[in-house]
Amino acid sequence: MHIMEGYLPPLHALAWTVAAVPFVLRGARKVAKLMEERRETRLLLAASGAFAFMLSALKLPSVTGSCSHPTGVGLGAILFGPSITTVLGSIVLLFQALLLAHGGLTTLGANIFSMAIVGPWVSFFVLRSVGALGAPQAVGVFLAAMLGDLATYCVTACQLALAFPDPASGFGGALVKFLAIFAVTQVPLAIIEGLVTVVAVNLMLQYSREEMFAVAFLKGGAFLKGGAR
């Protein structure tokens, strides 16, 4: 769930933007270098970004009847590594605001922080640690996608709790409140996203393993580093 335009007080919106900028710039430098050195990566990155935007237009099947779309943070971290995912995710969030009025410009920083920074890094570390423990790859992919999705929502809950502390019980109470709402709506969706990601990654590995690993910028992906090959 994105935080909507105008929802956060100005100081909070500004603070989250300031927090997100260094990560985005670091990723942007990496992407710029890649695009400079290997020209053919430009269109591959653009195609991957367009693909990431498409993910947000997909509807997940849901048990509760509510409908939502995958965050794609786990899949992004698995394929491109966290810093490139930050860049692609930031542009995707910008496009969601500019094409669908989903999210917003003043809250872009806060949304980038939860969805394009914390989510991908959590997925990345989960995949690496599960790989290091020697568990089957599918388990790592599932946990990475699911926990990356959940981490995103936990950060969003924190952002909302900080902005709107409970009048009676302060930040703690508000956090419990927002987390409880997300627990009901998001935990099933996170599990579904994990399952879908496993199917998707399996298909990619079966169908064109060589092709995927041959793409230069995919080398940043958590897959190869985690030894999950």
Next chain:
Amino acid sequence: MLATDRHAWTNRWRFIHPGEKALFVVGLLAADFALPAASVAHQVFAAAFLATVIGAKVPARAFWGVMVVPAGFLLAGLPALAVSVQLEGAGPLLSLSPEGLALAVAVQLRSLAAVACLAFLILTTPIPDLLALARRLGMPPALVELAYLMHRLVFVVLERASAARQAQEARLGYRNFKTSIRSLGLLVGGLFLRSLDRGRRLDTGLAARGYQGDLRVLSAEPELSVKRLALAVLMTVVVVASALVWP
């Protein structure tokens, strides 16, 4: 094709400099944030709506079409802000306080007005125009270029996704929960490989035509009009003044 994109390219204010429209939006947003929502949100909303429908001649239906999903989310979020939780004592206790409700309503109003400003911007200004503006305002060039290329490919990928979904549905791919998971996974995996392939083929095609890393296109750069900039500022002043006079 997305409705916002279609109107952004065809509305009456399409060829007005994006900076002027952005200034109008920034002014309205600043007023929306600076003053108490109860007094200013209605005026901000009205200004954004009138500018979209009367100024840019975008059909009102399109404006409401953009607003309906965010408005639904806002309504759904109302109880979350209005209800207060007490953690001490026997167990968590929920209560509805007047100040909680007031805060919730104020946040909803402010946010709704801000979404209306965003709706104005996205219904009147195509993304490439906004990216050109962002480049001037200091967005890293690599990001701008990547975003340009992404914008080109987004619609292609969306079309492919909906075609694939239709094909899967026609084959009962979403019959039950289990098949839905499988179908969606195959759709996602397959589309990623296809997107990569698309990017690679596009690159080959462009390289054959002498692509060096930047796409040069002929773009008509509209003039920045001082008169319209002043008008944008004036609108903000009118909104603020009306909010102060009739709080």
